[in-house]
Amino acid sequence: MDIDKWFSKLLDDPCNELIQKAMDEGQIPVGYSCSYVPDVMLSVEGLFPIRMRAPGITGTELADNYLSSVICSYTRSLLEFALDGRYDFLRGCVFAASCDHLRRLYDNLEYLRRPGFSRILDVPHKTGDAAITWYTDELQGFAKALADHFGCDMSTDSLSKAIRENNAFNAILREIGELRRSDHPVMTGTEYHHLVIAANSSPKKTLLPIMEKIRDDLQSRDPLPPYRARLLLVGGHLDDPGYIGIIESQGGLIVEDRLCTGSYPGLQPIPETDDPIAAIARHYLTKTSCPRMMEAFPERAEDIVYLAGKCRADGVVIQILKFCDTWGVEAASFVSYIRDAGIPVLRLERDYRLSGEGQLRTRIQAFIESMGK
Amino acid sequence: METTKPGLSDYLEFNKYRAINLMHIGRMAAKHGPFDLLRDMKRYPWMWDLVKVNRLLQRLVDGRSGNYRTAVAMVLSGVVDGVIELLEGIFYRSDRLILHEDLLPPEIFRAMGLQTWVPELLGILLPMIVPDSMQKYLDAAENEGIPPDICSLPRATIGVAMKNAFPTPLAVVSSNMPCDGGMSSYTVIAQQTKKPAYWVDVPFDFKSERALDYFAGELKAMIAWLEEHTPGRMDWDHLKEICDKRNVMAELELDIWDMIRQRPAPMAAEAVWMSHLWFFNVNPGYDTSIKLLADLKSLTEKNLAARVSAVPREKYRALLWNPPTLHYVDLMVWAERTYGVSLILDSMSFNRQPFIDTSSRDAMLKSLGNIIMQGPMARHTRGPAEMNYFPDIFHMVKHFDLDMVWVAGHIGCKNTQAMSGVLREKCRDAGVPLLVIDYDLMDSRITPKEGIQEQVGNFMENIMKARRLDQ
Numbered sequence: 101m102d103i104d105k106w107f108s109k110l111l112d113d114p115c116n117e118l119i120q121k122a123m124d125e126g127q128i129p130v131g132y133s134c135s136y137v138p139d140v141m142l143s144v145e146g147l148f149p150i151r152m153r154a155p156g157i158t159g160t161e162l163a164d165n166y167l168s169s170v171i172c173s174y175t176r177s178l179l180e181f182a183l184d185g186r187y188d189f190l191r192g193c194v195f196a197a198s199c200d201h202l203r204r205l206y207d208n209l210e211y212l213r214r215p216g217f218s219r220i221l222d223v224p225h226k227t228g229d230a231a232i233t234w235y236t237d238e239l240q241g242f243a244k245a246l247a248d249h250f251g252c253d254m255s256t257d258s259l260s261k262a263i264r265e266n267n268a269f270n271a272i273l274r275e276i277g278e279l280r281r282s283d284h285p286v287m288t289g290t291e292y293h294h295l296v297i298a299a300n301s302s303p304k305k306t307l308l309p310i311m312e313k314i315r316d317d318l319q320s321r322d323p324l325p326p327y328r329a330r331l332l333l334v335g336g337h338l339d340d341p342g343y344i345g346i347i348e349s350q351g352g353l354i355v356e357d358r359l360c361t362g363s364y365p366g367l368q369p370i371p372e373t374d375d376p377i378a379a380i381a382r383h384y385l386t387k388t389s390c391p392r393m394m395e396a397f398p399e400r401a402e403d404i405v406y407l408a409g410k411c412r413a414d415g416v417v418i419q420i421l422k423f424c425d426t427w428g429v430e431a432a433s434f435v436s437y438i439r440d441a442g443i444p445v446l447r448l449e450r451d452y453r454l455s456g457e458g459q460l461r462t463r464i465q466a467f468i469e470s471m472g473k
Numbered sequence: 474m475e476t477t478k479p480g481l482s483d484y485l486e487f488n489k490y491r492a493i494n495l496m497h498i499g500r501m502a503a504k505h506g507p508f509d510l511l512r513d514m515k516r517y518p519w520m521w522d523l524v525k526v527n528r529l530l531q532r533l534v535d536g537r538s539g540n541y542r543t544a545v546a547m548v549l550s551g552v553v554d555g556v557i558e559l560l561e562g563i564f565y566r567s568d569r570l571i572l573h574e575d576l577l578p579p580e581i582f583r584a585m586g587l588q589t590w591v592p593e594l595l596g597i598l599l600p601m602i603v604p605d606s607m608q609k610y611l612d613a614a615e616n617e618g619i620p621p622d623i624c625s626l627p628r629a630t631i632g633v634a635m636k637n638a639f640p641t642p643l644a645v646v647s648s649n650m651p652c653d654g655g656m657s658s659y660t661v662i663a664q665q666t667k668k669p670a671y672w673v674d675v676p677f678d679f680k681s682e683r684a685l686d687y688f689a690g691e692l693k694a695m696i697a698w699l700e701e702h703t704p705g706r707m708d709w710d711h712l713k714e715i716c717d718k719r720n721v722m723a724e725l726e727l728d729i730w731d732m733i734r735q736r737p738a739p740m741a742a743e744a745v746w747m748s749h750l751w752f753f754n755v756n757p758g759y760d761t762s763i764k765l766l767a768d769l770k771s772l773t774e775k776n777l778a779a780r781v782s783a784v785p786r787e788k789y790r791a792l793l794w795n796p797p798t799l800h801y802v803d804l805m806v807w808a809e810r811t812y813g814v815s816l817i818l819d820s821m822s823f824n825r826q827p828f829i830d831t832s833s834r835d836a837m838l839k840s841l842g843n844i845i846m847q848g849p850m851a852r853h854t855r856g857p858a859e860m861n862y863f864p865d866i867f868h869m870v871k872h873f874d875l876d877m878v879w880v881a882g883h884i885g886c887k888n889t890q891a892m893s894g895v896l897r898e899k900c901r902d903a904g905v906p907l908l909v910i911d912y913d914l915m916d917s918r919i920t921p922k923e924g925i926q927e928q929v930g931n932f933m934e935n936i937m938k939a940r941r942l943d944q
Contacts, residue, residue, distance in 0.1 A: 166894030170622060171887055197677035200653045200854065204891035207858035211895045220857070222677040225649040225656070230694070231674065234687055394649060394672035397660045423622050425887070429631075429657035432618030433664060447618070 101314065103287070104341075107294035110302065111341070112155055114181065115189045122148055122303040123189070128250060129303075131187060131215070133178060133205070134196040135360045135388045136223045138380045140370060141243060142194070143262045143304065146252045150190065151300035151361070153339045154181040157453055166208050172423045173452035174337050175201040182213050192217025192249070194242075198392055199426060217249045225394045227386045236381040243377060259376035267369040269304050272311050276318060277363045280355045281411045284323035289333065289354025293341040296363055300339075327353040329473040332413040334358045334404055334434070335420050336390070336427045342454050347417065350464040351473070356411035358389065358404060365389050391430035400430070401437040408443050415444035415471050417464075422449045444471045479538040487534050490546035491527050494553045498524055501557045505564060513564065517638055519595050520560070522603045526553050529602045532803040533743055536810050540772040541783035544744035547772075551765045552751045556598065559755075562588040563640040569704055570640060572666065574647040574659060576851055577673070578841045580719065580757055581696065584712035585705035590640050591755065592662060593655075596629040597799065600915040604800040604922075607915045610636065619661075624885030625915045627658035634665040644702045645670040646695060651850035652888055671698045677855045679846035688842040689835065709834050715758030716829040716837055722757065723827035725766040732773050733817055734873055737787035739776035742805040742816045744769060744783070746797060749822035786942060788813030789933075792869050794820045795881040795889050799915045801922040804929070811943050812933045817873045821849040823865065854888040862892060863899055870905055877906040877937065879929075883914040908932040 110116045119129055130142045131152045142149035154177035163179035181187055193215040195206040206220045222238050224231035243254040252258075276295060279286050295314065299307060328351030333344065337360045344354050358364050370383045389400055408416055416438050420427040431447050438445040446467040448460070502510050514520045530549055534542050563570060566588035573582060575593040582589045599606040607625070610632030615621050619631055633639055645668055647659035656672075663670035673691040676684040699705050726749065733740055748769055752762040776783060791814050798804050808814040826847035829840040845851055853862050866878060878900060882889065893909050900907040910928050913919035920928075933939040 166891075168887075168890035168893060170884060171891050197855070200887050201891070203677065203855070204858075204888065207862075207892065208895060210857065210859060220677070224676070225674045226672065230687065230690055234676070234683075237683065391657065391660075392649075392653070394647070394656060394659070394674070395670075397664075422620075423887070425620075425623055425653035426657050428620035428623055429654070429661060432620075433661060435618060449620075 101317065103291040103294055103314065104345075107298050108341070110298055111153075111294065114150075114153055114155060114186055114301070116302060118302040118306045119150065119189070122306055127303060128191045128252075129189060130217065131190040131193045132195070133193070134198045134202055135366055135390070136196040136198050136384055137194050137221060138239060138384045139300075140262050140266045140380060141239065141246065141254070141259065143266060144246075144252050144254060144258045145261075147246070147250060148303040148305070149300075150302075151339070152178050152181075152187065152190075152193070153297075153301055154178055154186075154452070155340075157181065166212065167204060170423055171204065172201045172421045174421055175205045177452050179205055179208055179212075182209060187215075190215065192219075195220040196223045197221065198223050198390065199424070201424070217245075219245055224385065225392060227393060227396070232378075232382050232385055235385050236378045239377050239381050256374070256376055259380070260372060263370045263372055263376055263379070265304070267372070269299070269308060269311070270367040270369065272308075272315055273299060273363065274367050276311070276315050277367070279318055285353065285355060286318055286321040286323055288324065288344075288348055289331075289357065290341045290345040290348055292363070293338075293344050293354075293357070296367075297339050297341060297361065300361060324353070327351050329353070329414040329468045329471055330355045330412060332356045332358065332404070332408045332411060332416045333362075334416055334418045336360045336424060337421060337452075338362070338419060340454050343419070343450065343460075346457055346460050347464050350461055350468060352415075352417070352464055352468055355413060356407055358407055360388070360390065364407065391426035397430070397433065401434060404434065404438060405441045405443065408438075413443070414473060415446065415467065417467070418445065418447045419450055420448070422451060479536065479542065483534075483538045483542050486543050487530070487546060490550045491530060493550050494527055494530065497550075497553045497557045498526075501560060504561070509564070517640070519599055519606070519633070519638060522599050522606045523556060525602050529802070533806060535803070535806055537806065538785070539781060540776045541740060541744065544740060544769055544772045545742070545747075547765065547768060548744055548748045548751075551761065552598075552747065554761065555751060555756050556594075559590065559594075563590055567640060568643075570642045571699070571703060571705075572639065572642040572645045572662065574650065574655070575754065576650040576845055576848070577646060577648055578692070578845060579755060580712060580715045580841060581692065581707075582699075582705070583758070584709070584715055585696070585699060585703075585707050587699070587703060587705040590642065592630045592633065592639060593626055594755070595633055596626045596915060597750075597796075600799040601802040604917050607632075608918065611916055622885065623657075624652060624654040624883070624887075625913050626885070627654045628885070629915060631658050631661045634662045637665070639666070642666060642668055644668055644699065646673070646699070647671075648673045648675060650675055650845070651854050652886070654885065654887075669702050671695055671702075675846055675851060675855070679852070679856055680860070684846065685839050685843060688846060689838040692838045692842055709837075712837060713831045716831045716840070718758040718760070718763055719753075720828050720831075721763050722752065722766050725763070725770050726753075727827060729766075729770050729773050730818070732777050735777065736790065736874055737782035737784065738790065738815055738817055739781065739783055740769070740773040741783040742809070743802075744772075745817070746793070746819045746822050782815075784809045784813065784815040786813045787815040789876045789937060789939065790815050790817050790874060792818060792820075792866070792873070792875045792878045793881060794866060794878060795883055795886060796821055796914060798881050798910065798912060798925060800913075800917045801925050804922075804925060807926060808929060811930075811941055812937075812939045813942055814933070817875060818869060820853060820865070823869055824848050824852070858892055858895070863896070866896070867899075867903060867905070870903075877908065880907065880909045881914075882909040882911050884911065884919060885913060906932075906936050908936070
């Protein structure tokens with residue numbers, strides 16, 4: 101299977117063929133917009149989660165009128181798609197009050213085009229016991245709202261089953277991801293990102309056999325042709341594998357990622373306990389590594405240096421969405437921290453829509469050359 | 474209603490307050506001694522701009538008269554006194570000094586016997602005095618990789634930290650208020666100071682009892698953390714005393730707000746907003762703050778009794794949404810004289826939760842928490858906008874009999890920018906004229922004062938059909 105080709109086609113459409121198929125079978129798609137939204141709770145019988153994206157967006161003229169042009173372009177793109185009716189297939193949307201931009205997206209959508217089911221989760225900015233208790237309460241209310249609105253089973257058994265299935269699916273993705281890190285990788289970062297984004301934006305049950313086949317096929321694949329440098333990619337929301345494709349076209353192979361929409365830390369297993377909602381609250385609050393968490397900069401910075409060492413990266417590329425306040429400030433601090441650790445680092449600002457490709461190529465080339473590769 | 478023009482007594486009054494300000498500064502200089510003062514002015518170069526405060530006084534009283542002029546001068550003088558006290562604190566009580574984010578309750582720190590410095594204060598005060606004073610700090614932050622689109626207040630604050638121009642604290646305390654930029658800035662400040670830091674968390678949906686309990690718990694944990702990391706110890710009786718006095722201040726302010734509902738208003742602009750900004754956010758529960766508000770109330774009453782309008786020929790009454798235009802803080806002086814616009818109230822002052830329940834320790838913490846969560850900026854940057862952002866605007870328009878809404882559309886305030894589209898439609902539906910001023914809070918290179926005047930002029934003449942009073 102040509103992973104890039106097959107998945108590119110799949111990811112081109114926010115309502116792709118797998119979603120259509122699941123809907124035809126009576127499954128209900130519910131959109132969400134942030135890694136703090138526990139998508140596993142939207143994976144109970146009868147529902148499936150879709151991480152909202154705006155593939156192929158060409159402009160945000162309508163959204164700019166409301167959100168202004170100084171809000172992050174991911175948020176604006178979602179509003180533009182919503183106003184265009186591109187999310188009308190979703191039966192509900194779940195947001196997280198995770199940053200100013202997403203909070204205001206929710207406010208604007210409530211006024212302009214309220215989804216059939218609309219919920220914003222109040223996610224604490226800390227991870228201590230009080231915060232986890234708070235988020236557990238929040239998710240209990242969320243579970244009740246889902247059950248009331250969709251009539252789905254949000255019982256302990258049902259949620260435990262969803263956790264088991266989620267863990268099993270993610271285990272396959274992690275297994276595939278490991279193949280990027282070997283001394284002679286058999287898959288590119290672009291290919292892997294295709295899989296991860298597809299997993300976020302397609303019904304997992306339909307995707308599972310495809311992922312299993314890919315995992316099996318990769319075992320016998322030949323190593324990739326020589327590349328110039330091994331890179332760790334860091335940043336927030338990135339749902340366009342084409343961006344990674346440009347980096348890799350210059351010889352910088354992405355062997356590991358630490359993205360909101362990536363493999364680490366999002367694919368870690370959720371503990372299977374007697375209290376699935378508490379386990380989910382703890383997992384999503386502590387395993388989603390976003391600069392919005394006020395106290396955890398040292399851990400996040402150490403994590404990057406550790407990951408870079410673990411995957412034997414020659415350098416770190418930090419990519420952030422322009423206008424993102426939390427990542428904007430954090431990236432400045434990361435650069436000093438990573439550099440002080442003796443690891444070459446490149447910081448890139450980007451728009452949600454893939455643009456400035458020539459400039460990106462030049463920066464990557466220069467970065468790789470500066471590492472003597 | 475009668476109006477007044479500046480006369481001899483106004484001139485004398487101006488000089489009185491100018492002399493008082495100089496005395497405050499002189500007091501500090503005399504106490505500190507010339508050698509130490511020069512050393513500290515080298516360590517804190519922003520002090521050179523602070524001591525130019527009488528330039529601001531000159532600009533703010535220009536063309537104003539009577540009790541209104543006196544009130545503005547008196548409030549500014551009170552601020553000068555407060556700043557000098559803070560400076561003396563960093564000079565003489567540095568062994569108890571903490572840096573704290575501007576929306577955290579100073580009542581608690583004071584009751585703990587801690588000396589405080591609010592990093593954001595410089596970004597608020599300095600551009601009012603010297604409009605371009607923060608540009609070097611903005612540039613310093615950008616040069617270190619802080620994105621230029623982050624709100625200029627936290628960006629400038631980061632710049633001050635990067636230039637090592639803050640006093641050295643024992644600890645840093647912050648929160649997730651009021652916005653992501655503000656919150657993130659403390660990651661940098663904590664790293665720069667290399668001191669232990671603590672953050673309190675304010676829920677998004679802040680109106681429930683659950684949120685109140687959660688946040689009161691956060692404040693409790695903060696107190697315990699401060700007791701562990703500083704010599705500060707909570708004196709609950711002292712906290713009660715401070716809170717009781719703050720309640721007196723709140724009563725006085727509510728009385729003033731009640732009087733400015735009258736058309737034309739007997740008091741306006743800086744006398745109203747600057748008094749709230751400083752005395753409730755920096756010096757709550759001080760005897761000097763009570764006295765100042767009592768004097769302010771008395772001046773307002775006198776104007777009301779004598780049927781004197783604060784703004785001569787008040788023709789339009791405005792609500793200012795967002796912080797005032799700091800680098801052109803005398804905008805209202807110009808707008809009053811040019812179009813007869815009276816600024817009645819602003820989003821930074823208006824609040825719905827003024828009093829503290831002092832019946833128990835928990836009650837005090839809950840009330841203080843509620844004041845913060847329901848207070849300016851915190852309230853308007855969280856909670857669904859349909860529940861508090863728009864209702865507050867339209868409540869204020871109705872309650873204070875306002876003719877228009879001016880949004881100081883600070884380009885770095887993404888929370889406000891992202892609501893302007895919906896606000897425009899809601900104001901249109903409600904028949905409330907809306908002006909969104911495009912500018913940056915403290916960087917006049919983005920929009921200079923002439924650009925702000927032009928936007929206001931276009932709005933007043935094209936939308937309000939106003940005629941200039943100065944032509």
